[in-house]
Amino acid sequence: MSHKLTDGGQVLHVGTLARVEGEGAMHIEIKDGRVKQVQLRIFEPPRFYEAFLRGRAWTEPPDITARICGICPVAYQFSSCLAIEDACGVVVPDAIRTMRRLLYCGEWIESHALHIYLLHAPDFLGYPGAIEMAKDFGPVVERGLRLKKVGNQLMTLVGGRSVHPVNVRLGGFYRMPTVAELHGLRPALERGLEDALETVRLVSTFDFPDMEQPWTYLSLRPEHGYPIESGDVVTSDGTAFDVRDFTAHIKEFHVPHSNALHASLDGGGPYVVGPLARYTLNHDRLSPLAREAAREGGLDVTCRNPFKSIIVRAVELVEIFVEAIRIIDAWQDGVAPSVPVPARAGEGFGATEAPRGVLFHRYRLDADGTILDAQIVPPTSQNQPSIEADLRTLVEQWIELSDHDLSHRCEHAIRNYDPCISCATHFLDLTVERS
Amino acid sequence: MTTGALPTLAVWKFASCDGCQLTLLNCEDELMALAGQVQIAYFPEATRAVVEGPYDVSLVEGSVTTPDEIERIGQVRAMSRTLVTIGACATSGGIQALRNFGDIAEFRSVVYAHPEYLSTLARSTPISAHVSVDFELRGCPIDKHQLLEVLSAYIQRRRPRIPTTSVCVECKRRGAVCVAVAHGTPCLGPVTQAGCGALCPAFARGCYGCFGPQDTPNTSSLADRLLALGMDDDQVMRIYRTFNAASEPFRRESERHEAPQPEEVGS
Numbered sequence: 001m002s003h004k005l006t007d008g009g010q011v012l013h014v015g016t017l018a019r020v021e022g023e024g025a026m027h028i029e030i031k032d033g034r035v036k037q038v039q040l041r042i043f044e045p046p047r048f049y050e051a052f053l054r055g056r057a058w059t060e061p062p063d064i065t066a067r068i069c070g071i072c073p074v075a076y077q078f079s080s081c082l083a084i085e086d087a088c089g090v091v092v093p094d095a096i097r098t099m100r101r102l103l104y105c106g107e108w109i110e111s112h113a114l115h116i117y118l119l120h121a122p123d124f125l126g127y128p129g130a131i132e133m134a135k136d137f138g139p140v141v142e143r144g145l146r147l148k149k150v151g152n153q154l155m156t157l158v159g160g161r162s163v164h165p166v167n168v169r170l171g172g173f174y175r176m177p178t179v180a181e182l183h184g185l186r187p188a189l190e191r192g193l194e195d196a197l198e199t200v201r202l203v204s205t206f207d208f209p210d211m212e213q214p215w216t217y218l219s220l221r222p223e224h225g226y227p228i229e230s231g232d233v234v235t236s237d238g239t240a241f242d243v244r245d246f247t248a249h250i251k252e253f254h255v256p257h258s259n260a261l262h263a264s265l266d267g268g269g270p271y272v273v274g275p276l277a278r279y280t281l282n283h284d285r286l287s288p289l290a291r292e293a294a295r296e297g298g299l300d301v302t303c304r305n306p307f308k309s310i311i312v313r314a315v316e317l318v319e320i321f322v323e324a325i326r327i328i329d330a331w332q333d334g335v336a337p338s339v340p341v342p343a344r345a346g347e348g349f350g351a352t353e354a355p356r357g358v359l360f361h362r363y364r365l366d367a368d369g370t371i372l373d374a375q376i377v378p379p380t381s382q383n384q385p386s387i388e389a390d391l392r393t394l395v396e397q398w399i400e401l402s403d404h405d406l407s408h409r410c411e412h413a414i415r416n417y418d419p420c421i422s423c424a425t426h427f428l429d430l431t432v433e434r435s
Numbered sequence: 436m437t438t439g440a441l442p443t444l445a446v447w448k449f450a451s452c453d454g455c456q457l458t459l460l461n462c463e464d465e466l467m468a469l470a471g472q473v474q475i476a477y478f479p480e481a482t483r484a485v486v487e488g489p490y491d492v493s494l495v496e497g498s499v500t501t502p503d504e505i506e507r508i509g510q511v512r513a514m515s516r517t518l519v520t521i522g523a524c525a526t527s528g529g530i531q532a533l534r535n536f537g538d539i540a541e542f543r544s545v546v547y548a549h550p551e552y553l554s555t556l557a558r559s560t561p562i563s564a565h566v567s568v569d570f571e572l573r574g575c576p577i578d579k580h581q582l583l584e585v586l587s588a589y590i591q592r593r594r595p596r597i598p599t600t601s602v603c604v605e606c607k608r609r610g611a612v613c614v615a616v617a618h619g620t621p622c623l624g625p626v627t628q629a630g631c632g633a634l635c636p637a638f639a640r641g642c643y644g645c646f647g648p649q650d651t652p653n654t655s656s657l658a659d660r661l662l663a664l665g666m667d668d669d670q671v672m673r674i675y676r677t678f679n680a681a682s683e684p685f686r687r688e689s690e691r692h693e694a695p696q697p698e699e700v701g702s
Contacts, residue, residue, distance in 0.1 A: 018483040021453045045450040045500045045531075046555055051542035052533040056673060063643060067530045067678065070454020070576060118460060118481065129482025131470050141467075149463040160638050161631075162461060163454040163576040164645070167638045174640045254548040261547070373545075411483075422452050 009036065012395075012407050017414060019119040019129065021071050022421025026410055027257070028395055035399075038391045040384055040414065042260040044421045050374045058084050058343050058369035059170050065361070065376065066164045069422050071114070074107040074159065075354035076361075076376075077168040078229055083361040084170055086244075087348025088341050095335040096172040098327055101229045103158040103165065104352070105324040108228070109151030109192065110162060111355035112313045112320075115418045116199060117144020120310050123412040124206040140202065143195050147317070150185070150192040154324065157181055172338030182328045189328070193321035197293055200314040204297035208307045209409070211393065215270045215386050217277035220353050226285045226319055227278055227353045234281050235265065243351045246360050250377065260421070263382045270386035273357025273379045274417060275312040276303050290319035306390055306416040313418075343369025354379050356420050380419045387417050442491035442590060445477035447511050449497030449504050450531050450559065454576040455522035456480050456496050462579055469583075472590055488514035492589050498524040498559045500531055505556075505565060512566035517589055520562045521582065523575035523678045527647050530575075532559040532681035536689075559681065570595060575645035575678040578630050598629045599650040602642050606633035614641055621661050623674060626652035626684070647679035654688035668692040 009031035017024045023044040029037040049068055053061060061080035066073035078100055085092065092100075117140070118130040127133040134141040152162040158177055159165025167173050220231030221240075233249075234240045241249055252261040265271040279286075279294075280302040286294065294315045303312055345367040351360045357379030364372040390413050398406055446456055460481060462469065476486035493515035499505055512518055520526045528535070534542055539557040543550035562568055572585055572595075581597055588595035598604070602624035606613065614620040614636050622641030624633070628649040635642045648654070654675065661671050675689035 016479050018479045019481065021480065023448060043503075045504065046543075046546065046553055047450060047500070047531040048534055048542045048546055049530075051545045052530075052537065054545075057670070060673070064530065064677070067452050067454075067575065070452040070457045073452075073454070114457075114460065122482075128484035129478075131466075131475055131482060132484060134467060134470070145463040145466065148461070152461055152463070160634050161576075163457060166635050166640065166643075169640075174638045252548075254552060256549070256552045259553060 010403075012403055012410070014407055014411055017411060019122070019415060020419050020421060021069070022419070024419065024421045026391070026414060028391065028410065030395065030399065033399060035392050035395045038388045038395065039257045040387050040391070042258040042384075042421050044259060046259050050376060053371050053374040056371050058088070058341075058363070058365050058371060061361075061363070061371070061374070062168050062170060068376070068378070069420055070163045071111055071420060072107060072354045072356070073164050074104055074155070074168070075352055075359045077165065078104060078352045079350045079359045079361040080363070081168070081170055082230070082350025082352065083348045083363050084350070084365070085341055085348065086350055087346040087363055087365050088344055089346070090171065090339065090341045092172055092339055096338065097229065098331075099158065099173060099176065099335070102324060102327045103155060103168070104229050105320045105327070106151050106154030106158060106162070108320045108355050109317065109324075110148050110155060111151070112317050113144055113147035113151055115355075116203065116310055116313050116317075117141060117147070119418065120415055121203070123415060124203075124310070143198065147192055147195050147199070150188045153185060153188060157185060169338055171341040172336075174337060176335055176337045179331055179333050182331055186325065186328060189321055189325050193318065193325065196314065196317040196321050199317060200293045200297045200311065203310045203314050206310065208305060211305050211307060211390070211397070213272065213276070213304045213306050213386070213390065215272050215389065216265060216268065217280050218265060218271050218273050218358060218382075219277040219281045220351060220358060221282055221285075226282055226323070228323075229352050231351075231353070233351070233358070235271070236277070236281060239266075243360070244349045246349060246351060246377070247362065247375070250360070250382070252377065252381070258384065260381045260384060262384050263377065264385070270389045271382065272386045273382050275309050275316055276306065277357065278353060279303055279312045279315065286315070286319055287322045289322055290315055293318045306413065309416045343367070356380060356418050357383065378420065380417070380421060383417050383419065387414055387419065390416070441472065441474040443476035443486060444473040444586075445488065445490040445493045445515065446480065447477075447493060447495045448480070449495065449508070449525065449562070450500040451497030451522065451524045451529065453480065453496070455525075455574075456494075458521075458577050458579050458582055459494070462583060465583060469586065473586070490515050492517045492519065492586070495520050495525050495562050496522055498529045498531060498561060499565055500556050500559045501554050502556065503554070508562060508565045517569045518562075518566070519570045519572060519585055519589070520568050521572045522577050523573065523645060523647060525562045526571040526573055527679040528559040528561050528681035530678050530680070533676065534559055535681055536676065561681070572597070573628050573646040574630055578632070581630055600629050601625055601649045601652070602627045602629050602631070602633050602636075602646070605629045605631070606636050609633050609637060611636045614639065615660070615664070619664050621664050621666055621674065623657070626654050626657050643674070643677060644685065645678045647682045648684040652684050654684050655691065658688055658692065669694065
């Protein structure tokens with residue numbers, strides 16, 4: 001953090017945000033006791049994914065787009081699969097969809113455990129990071145690592161490896177795991193469920209700043225179950241639309257201070273995707289155990305305090321362990337690993353719930369399957385305006401704090417979103433004209 | 436390093452997906468033991484705490500894609516006794532090196548409404564294009580066991596034992612059926628460096644080369660085989676042009692299969 005006076009005002013600047021994925025900085029200007037400007041600066045270099053997806057074959061995006069993010073590659077693999085399958089007029093059978101859900105459970109476990117224990121809890125407990133925290137909270141950090149490990153094990157079993165899984169293809173998988181292999185993981189998942197319940201108990205004792213977020217929430221909502229690998233779009237304003245209409249409602253725009261595009265919903269103010277939105281819009285879909293954990297964790301059926309996202313993530317961990325165990329118990333051998341996805345000319349749309357929120361993909365294909373153009377809207381880009389709005393509220397509320405404390409509180413507020421900055425710097429500013 | 440003090444470790448990020456750094460955090464069983472063997476002195480993904488350099492070992496993830504990064508890699512080199520690159524981006528330019536085969540101005544305008552807000556280079560280059568590198572660890576992503584071997588080696592002041600043979604060797608050791616011979620599946624295993632444990636053939640698919648070229652790979656012989664298996668030149672170009680597209684052997688082979696560019700016509 002550097003601190004200097006300019007123009008009679010005060011500037012708070014954090015040059016490299018720690019404990020986030022990717023590279024970003026925060027810049028806040030205060031003048032005459034009022035907040036003049038708040039910027040989350042994303043200086044992660046652009047990598048131009050959408051540009052070089054053009055001209056590749058329709059079968060390639062699951063492997064290529066995985067490389068956008070090492071923490072949530074499965075989200076990219078499945079959003080791209082859904083969008084391309086949509087363009088090709090293919091809906092995969094329920095069993096394949098279920099196995100996708102199971103692999104995604106592994107990613108959610110790995111990502112949520114990483115965020116809760118290694119990236120976010122140190123803010124609440126007053127440590128620079130989890131390794132320093134381990135000196136006083138050894139068993140807590142061990143529990144976090146154990147949770148993360150079982151997520152990675154599940155990803156490795158179903159996906160081949162935990163970073164950039166190799167087993168995902170258009171139409172399904174290269175190879176299905178067997179009942180025997182899946183049951184081998186069951187004891188670790190049961191232990192994980194206990195650890196997840198313990199996680200809710202731990203994080204609900206943290207001290208939460210008072211803050212209410214007024215913004216619209218947006219998440220997926222499938223026909224059944226908690227949103228993970230599919231669903232239509234719903235918002236807290238009562239709007240609902242098909243994923244195909246995503247670009248009609250969500251507009252991206254480019255601001256000078258960020259390499260990531262921002263987004264707005266129907267021209268309105270900031271909107272929020274991620275755990276708070278998912279929980280609030282789908283509380284009724286939680287399993288009884290997760291709902292009970294939420295109640296014990298002090299959550300209402302809605303949650304509008306962004307600092308409490310850590311409790312919501314812990315509740316989602318409970319949900320996801322319940323779900324993974326349910327899928328494994330019901331699984332039967334003999335399912336074909338994939339269905340054919342023949343190329344055809346068309347446009348397709350797909351969205352799934354990455355651990356950080358809705359991840360949207362759109363592809364336009366030529367008759368031979370060549371990709372003509374691609375659009376990827378990651379969750380962190382959608383959350384950028386609400387992150388900045390939260391920072392503004394916080395700075396106004398705690399303007400009397402020392403620069404050091406205020407800056408730390410702002411960093412903490414950014415980490416509430418578990419921003420995935422590498423993800424957020426790749427997407428296309430292209431609106432679809434409809435007549 | 437000072438006798439008695441723990442060697443210091445720094446982790447740096449350039450243009451990348453964070454997956455290789457995450458591999459360090461994914462050493463769930465070894466992380467705490469490692470934290471007792473080295474002092475994690477700079478690792479923003481994991482901690483706000485910063486110990487001033489110089490550092491005994493720097494792990495560098497990502498490729499160089501902006502003018503700032505050219506400057507920064509020089510600073511990282513200057514404050515690192517040993518510099519190890521981790522992953523395909525840092526060792527061969529990564530997937531973002533696909534820009535090297537295209538027109539960066541066009542890429543900028545396709546992806547961004549205001550390309551003038553961006554500062555970016557026309558080419559994505561590996562770390563070794565800018566500074567001397569002590570060891571390059573391959574993979575997209577790197578393998579956790581190889582990472583632990585490299586770190587152990589530097590703690591014990593020896594060279595890391597990392598194979599430079601092809602994926603085929605690992606495939607045979609694993610007892611996996613050769614997907615190319617048995618099923619006619621195109622596979623880059625014969626030209627790709629080992630390290631993953633022949634993961635893709637074990638999952639009934641061909642290797643897609645994420646560890647990059649092995650020592651002296653015969654890329655053109657394999658390309659002939661791929662053509663015989665039914666791929667066309669465009670597919671052969673693209674299979675060599677993914678996560679290690681800018682590595683010299685893969686780049687050269689991909690260009691041999693590139694269709695001649697048509698004359699520019701007004702658009």
